[in-house]
Each structure stands twice: as structure tokens, then as C-alpha cells.
Amino acid sequence: MPHNQALAEQEPWWIANYLGRGPHQRYRHHNHAKTQRTVDFFIHHMGLHPRQAILDLCCAFGRHTHELTRRGFHRAIGVDLSPDMLAHAASSAGTDGWRPHFLRADVRALPFHDASADAVLMLRSFGFLDTAEEDLAVLKEAARVARTGALLGMDHFPPNSATTKVGTRVLKGPEATTTVHTTWDPATARLNSRMSTRYEDGRVEPFRSSSRLYTPKDLRAALSEAGFTVHGTFGGYDGSPLTEDSTRCVVIARRA
Template sequence: MPHNQAVADQEPWWIANYRGRGPHQRYGHHNHAKTHRTVGFFIQHMGLEPGQAILDLCCAFGRHTHEFTRRGFHRAVGVDLSSDMLAHAASSAGTDGQRPRFLRADVRALPFRDASADAVVMLRSFGFLDTSEEDLDVLKEIARVLRPGALLGMDHFPPNSAMAKVGTRILKSPEATTTVHTTWDPATARLNSRMTTRYQDGRVEPFRSSSRLYTPEDLRMALAQAGFTVHETFGGYDGSALCKDSTRCVVIARRT
């Protein structure tokens, strides 16, 4: 087994996959119109206002944090565990003299006071941990830092979205080509992927990932255990209703 594969298999994939410049080469090329639409959606449906303290958890390249800042939310903070991804996020130019704020932290132990945040968004990052108990701990920690009555905005893929990803597919960016082989384990409700990326400079790196996909009802129950009530649900950022065939589950939950 190659050394880098052995190292990657010894630590959580959500740490191993986001080191160095590879993540930006694989994933760092985004549709700015989608980012604009996503942030606008949460501003509208969460009733967010400039001046509020907003946490963008698992912010990765910080594109949503940047967009919040561009729109005048200067107390928005992007939080992620990957120092490499945060370095890239912080190196991006600010808007109108305002640079976004970023902080390295684990979402299970956020360095914020109780009830100090006015809103939290966490997009496409729930279900990464090994157990449902650990996932619940994340929600409880978010509840701790949110003031009572404040809102959490989440974006999650329900299990019926898994079938669209099962099999082998090729993902291309300007700097890399990634082959992804994905399987679905109904017993654990996890989507498991093995990936190989070939970069333009000839480097080849293996990766893996494993995410638990929660049904909307299971997600609602987990939120309730953590101290939230679901305020609204949607099947996408077009505002469509969440239904049994939805391949995306957007949730806005209120801290009780």
C-alpha cells in the first residue's frame, strides 16, 4: 500500500482530504451565481440582518463567508478545521475594504461563549463523523453557542439522493481529474466513496469519504434532541417543497 494511502486510512477522511493545495485544485472552482443564490436564500428565510453575529461552520474555502461579508455582514465568521483551506480562504481578496474573518476550530468544541451567535449556517457537512452520537454532539454544540430563538440553516442530502451517486464517475476541474467510485450501505445509511485524483503536474493521490445520509424525519428528531424545532424545510434553493423525491433537504431550525 502506498505510504500516503496508509496515512490517509489511519485518520479521519475529513481531515486527510483537506490538506495542502490539493483540495483547491480538486474542488476550489465554484459557480459564484450558486453561492450568491444560497446566501441570499438564507438571508431571506432566516431574516438575517447586517450587524448580527453569524457563524459559517465547516466553511471550507470560505465562499459563503465571503458572500456574507460582501453583503455587509461584517460580523460573519467562517470556521473550519483545515488550516490549509482557511489559509486559501483568507488569501482571497476582501470586498470594499472588508476582509472576511476566519477561525480554525472543531465544530464539536467551538471557541465561542454560550448564546453568543445570532445565526449559524452549516452546508453539506453534516453526517461526516463516524457515529450518529457524534453527529448529535455537533448539533448540541451549535445549540450551545446560539442564543435562544436564533436560527440554524442546514443543507443535507437525504438517502434517496444516494442512488444518483452510486457507481463510478469522473469529476474534472481546470487543474485535476478525479475518478470517484461510490457505494451505498443501507445498513448504516452511509454513502462511501473511494477517489483517485490525477493533477496536471502528474501527481496521483487516493482519497476516501463516508457520510451518513439522514432522512428528513431522522434529521428532525436529531435536531429536537439537540434543542431545536424545525421552522421550515425546502427541497432546494428554488424554494420548492420538501417531498419524498427531493434530492436535497434544506432545513431552517430554531433554537428553543
């Protein structure tokens, strides 16, 4: 086994999966129009304005931080634990002389003062940790750095017949093809995936993921315990209502 692969397998999947150049090759095909629609949604429903200090937690390649900066939100900060993903995010060109701000940090221990953020975003990254207590700690840390009345915008995949569908699928991108085998464990409410990516240069990398899916009711309860009050829920970034069949749960919550 290659030394770097052995090291990666000793790390939690949410660290190991985002090492090196592989993540960029696997995920670089994200649709910029979708990024714009997501930012449009939160600007509208959270009433964001450029003077606000906005934290984009678990920002990955910084797509949303970049888009906010491009629109004049020069106090937006992207936060992530992966140095490789942040290096790619920071290497992207700025707009009109402004470059996005990025910071490497663990979302369970953010290096910000209490009540220092006007708004917090946490997109497609909740439920990754091993226990529900750790997930709650993330929400509590978001509440700590948010000022009273600040809004949190997040999205999550609620468990239903569509989101917990098991089987094998193939994801093809411009530089890599990933085969994903997914299983669902109702006892732990975790969606588990084993994946294998073949890159253009012929190398193959195995990796895995495991995410806890929260029902809207349980997510609301966790947010309440952390210090947030749910302000609105949606079934997608088109503003559709949240239903039992929604494959996405978009939440706007206010810091109490």
C-alpha cells in the same frame, strides 16, 4: 508510500481529504452564482441582517463567509478544522476594506461563549463523523453557541434512489480530474466513496469519504434532541417543497 500520504491515511477522511493544496485544485471550480443564490436564500428565509453575529461552520474555502462579508455582514465568522483550506480562504481579497474572519476549530468544541451567535450556518457538512452520537454532538454544540430564538440554516442529502445511486463517475475541473466510485450501505445509511484524482502535473492521489444520510424525519428528531425546532424545510435553494424524491433537504430550525 510517500510519508505525507501515510500520515493522511491515519487521519479520519474528513481531515485527510482537506490537507495540502489538493482540495483547492479539486474543488476550485465552484460556481460563484450558486454561492450567491445560497446566500440569497438564507438571508431571505432566516431574515439575516448585517448587524448579526453569524457562524459559518465547516466553511471550507469560506465561499459563503466571503459572500456575506461582501454584502456588509462584517460579523460573519467562518469556522473550519483544515488549516490549509482556511489559509486559502484568508488569502482571498477582502471587499471595501473588510476582510472575512476565519477561525480554526472543531465543530464539536467551538471556542465561543454560550448564546453568542445570532445565526448559524452548516452547509453540506453534516453526517461526516463516524457515529450518530458524534453527529448529534455537533448539533448540540451549535445549539449551545446559538442564542434563544436564533436560527440554524443547514442542508443535507436525504437518502433516496437518486442520492444513493451507486457506480462510477468522473468529475473534471480546471486543474484536476477525479474518478469517484460510490457504494451505498443501507444497514448503516452511509454513502461511501473511493476516489482518485489526477492533477495537471501528473501526480495522482487516492482518497475516500463516508457520509451518513439522514431522512428528513430522523434529521428533525436529531435537531429536536439538540434543542432546535424545525421552522421550515425545502427541496432546494429555489424554495421548492421537500418531497420523497428531493436530492437536497434544506432546513431552517430555531433554537428553543
